[in-house]
Amino acid sequence: MAKSKFEYVRNFESEDNLLPNCWIVVRIDGKGFHKFSNKHNFEKPNDLRALNLMNRSAMCVMQEYKDIVLSYGESDEYSFVLRKETDLFNRRDFFHNQTLLYPPSFDARIVLYPSNENLQDYLSWRQVDTHINNLYNTTFWNLVQKGNLTNREAQERLSGTLSSDKNEILFSEFGVNYNNEPVMFRKGTILLRKKITNPNNDKLRQVIFPLHEDLVHNKFWAKHSEILTNNVNKFYNHEYEELPD
Ligand code: ATP
Ligand code: ATP
Ligand code: MG
Ligand code: MG
Ligand code: MG
Ligand code: MG
Ligand code: MG
Known part of the structure; x- marks a missing residue:
């Protein structure tokens, strides 16, 4: 290859290989959502169309990148967990009556977690964030939509309140039991690969499942132990049925 006097700019590229033997987490977050x-008239606090589209898009990402072992999504963000040994979008009509005014874009960052415990804590951290944000947003929008407060009044009303206060406002003023809110809003979405049998020919096939389970307590990791042990044969699980598209 011919060398030119411009070649030197290559030296500005620093070595940036990610540390081996670490879990890699790529987190994307919508820019200016x-x-x-x-602008796109999302239902507040949780627009189901947008969440379904995020989940569907993340499934496409998992189909494309087989090294992703688990994904976790909430609000306008998604975390993709790549297996430690790793070497390394689609369009759908989810918004039937809403013209897209401009395309959404996302920022992304990569974080390395050397131990399983770090990775488990990372996902717990995101799910705790989901809980805190969603409890706040649910109370806020009840105060605005049903309580006829302005956004500012609702914000002031909630300032300095604890979780228990928000639960109490929801229950006593709006008859809402927070624990009965849709589980996807409360827990976010976990995408996992599972092997299931095709009832027609008894053959095993792999599918990506959306779950809305608790990540903070250890039950999740015992139930889905194949993630941390990288035991591909243990994926198989009768409990899971294929989802309709
Ligand atoms: P930044 O570019 O810094 O990330 P942002 O405006 O995207 O700024 P975030 O902190 O990422 O801010 O918050 C996301 C915003 O998008 C919140 O206001 C949230 O209410 C809204 N949002 C995201 N997804 C949904 C959804 N499914 N339904 C309703 N609102 C949503
Ligand atoms: P939520 O999105 O649920 O409202 P949040 O705004 O705290 O929560 P993020 O938007 O994911 O969460 O951002 C987390 C933190 O990282 C914020 O302090 C933000 O300013 C910072 N941050 C956002 N984007 C980047 C980026 N690309 N690189 C570095 N830091 C960032
Ligand atoms: Mg952000
Ligand atoms: Mg933000
Ligand atoms: Mg955002
Ligand atoms: Mg966000
Ligand atoms: Mg965030």
């Missing part, structure tokens, strides 16, 4: 969700 506060504005994007308002």
Whole structure:
């Protein structure tokens, strides 16, 4: 290859290989989704169309990148967990009556977690964030939509309140039991690969499942132990049925 006097710029590229033997987490987060969700008339606090589209898009990402062992999504963000040994979008009509005014874009960052415990704590951290945000947003939008408070009044009303206060406002003023809110809003979405049998020919096939389970307590990791042990044969699980598209 011919060398030119411009070659030297290559030296500006620093070695940036990710540390081996670590879990790699890539987290994307929608850029300016506060504005994007308002402009596109998202239902507040949780627009089901948008969450379904995020989940569907993340499934496509998992289909494309086989090294992703688990994904976790909430609000406008998704975390993709790549297996430690790793070497390394689609369009759908989810918004039937809403013209897209401009395309959504996402920022991304990569974080390395050397131990299983770090990875488990990372996912717990995101799910705790989901809980805190969703409890706040659910109370906020009840105060605005049913309580006729302005956004500012609702914000002031909630300032300094504890979780128990928000639960109490929801229950005593709006008859809402927070624990009965849709589990996807409360827990976010976990995408996992599972092997299931095709009832027609008894052959095993792999599918990506959306779950809304608790990640903070250890039950999840015992139930889905194949993730941390990388035991591909243990994926198989009769409990899971294929989802309709
Ligand atoms: P940044 O570019 O810094 O990430 P942002 O405006 O995207 O800014 P975030 O902190 O990421 O801010 O918050 C996401 C915003 O998008 C929140 O206001 C949230 O209410 C809204 N949003 C995201 N997904 C949904 C959804 N499914 N339904 C309703 N609102 C949503
Ligand atoms: P939520 O999105 O649920 O409202 P949040 O705004 O705290 O929560 P993020 O938007 O994911 O969460 O951002 C987390 C933190 O990282 C924020 O302090 C934000 O300013 C910072 N941050 C956002 N994007 C980047 C980026 N690309 N690189 C580095 N830091 C970032
Ligand atoms: Mg952000
Ligand atoms: Mg943010
Ligand atoms: Mg965002
Ligand atoms: Mg966000
Ligand atoms: Mg966030």
